[in-house]
Amino acid sequence: MKKLNRAALLASLLFCCLFAHGSETNYQTEIIVEGLDNPWSLAFVSDREWLVAERSGSLRFITDGVLNPDPVDGVPEVLFAGQGGLAEVLLHPKFSENKLIYLSFAGADGEQKKLNRLVVVRGQLEGNSLVSVETIFGSEPLRKTAAHYGARIRFMEDGTLLITSGDGFNYREKAQTLDNHFGKIIRINDDGSIPKDNPFLDTPGALPEIWSFGHRNPQGLVVASNGTVFENEHGPMGGDELNIIEPGKNYGWPAITYGVDYSGAIISPFTEQPGMEQPIKYWVPSIAPSSMLLYRGNMFPQWQGDLFISALVPGDVRRLEMDGQTVKSEDILWAEFGRIRHIGEALDGSLILVTDGSEGKLVRVTAIE
């Protein structure tokens, strides 16, 4: 009987080893750029040319892996304070034709300098300059805090633009009302006009650009090719969420939450409520999810369709294997680089990690042949 048990144990171990080997992905990581000042996002203009947005206010080209010391001219002045500054850089879907890029940032108000807002502009890239810059969105009302901007922007398949707008930290209750931009996902056309099919167009008192509400600080946004919108947002102490966003829906913050306040106080004792959406996954304790990617490349075919979430705490990347709209499993990757601010997919399918802070780096993840 003992021999039989031992044989069964050995067989199980062998099976586990084989399975682990089969599911393993061979990759290598390489630091390719250093010396970035609080990098926040990355856009791939071509195989050779990338744009990196630094929170301190600079937009800079990286050409063939070399950082251009001269930032792009014409980028508007940003409020670099707290969590504020230059955030997203995004190419228009028809960038090759129109050279339009979109930037999100915290901007001080022109008249009341102590107040600020989330701003989205677009402009045309001409060489190392941004020209014809126009503001297409400014959050209302103004805020006095320099935190929780959201600031992630993504194009939908229909050419409209989604903008995540955070709750401003001090204004969390406003995420539940529709007369302001705190804690909302905004949907506008690429020129800033309002799409005719937004969900609150006919709701009295509601701002027509609101697409969903009840968010805290959403910094990850992905639009799948089938139209599914995945969003991740920072919770308070615990309660980071991965949501599937649908127009007009209420995602609950701060009426329902799986987290508590940083002070240790209960924000809400409720985690569910009719009429409020549940996350498809949440994290307690927090991982501080900073950006999200849906992998579509060919370099890692086994990862196609997986979500990658960069995390600031403790600093790693979460690979979520998806089964449609359900998370099947979670892997923790690349925990050796510290806080990861952004994850992007280069045009060749390699993954680019952007580390956080005043000595930011780009780390390239490539497959080993």
Added chain:
Amino acid sequence: MFRTSAVFLISVLIAMSCVALQTSVSNLLWLDSINMPVTLSVIISMLMSDLVGMSAAGAYPIIVVVFAGLLIAFIVAYFLSKWMNTGRRVLYALAGGTALFAIVVLMPLAFYNLDLIAGARTLWGKLCLILGGAIAGYYFGAHLSGGHDNEEA
């Protein structure tokens, strides 16, 4: 010295209780205003959780901030009492109120205007918390041994 320390710790607990109570009440009032099912058991459980949570479970220890704030304010009040003719209870009440004023009004200025105590985000909330500090200071002044209270003289 032992009595003074005990009275000081009780005054810290009074101030913390006010902070926790004000935070719970402001959250509960808002939840009730949007028709969340706020029942008596929810109220009791939240009051207790906040008292414990804000004292021991936060990412930053509010109780340490309150402790330090009151300690500095009471030491200053002690020296002021040497040459001021103001009653001890009033003096320490003012000191306690000033400590909480510093915590809920001045401290956020160092954190990009973030109100780290959620209950302090409104003017009403700030006033309540400053009053809580004053009550703690009044208790400290009333129970302090040695010297004399001009109000009682």
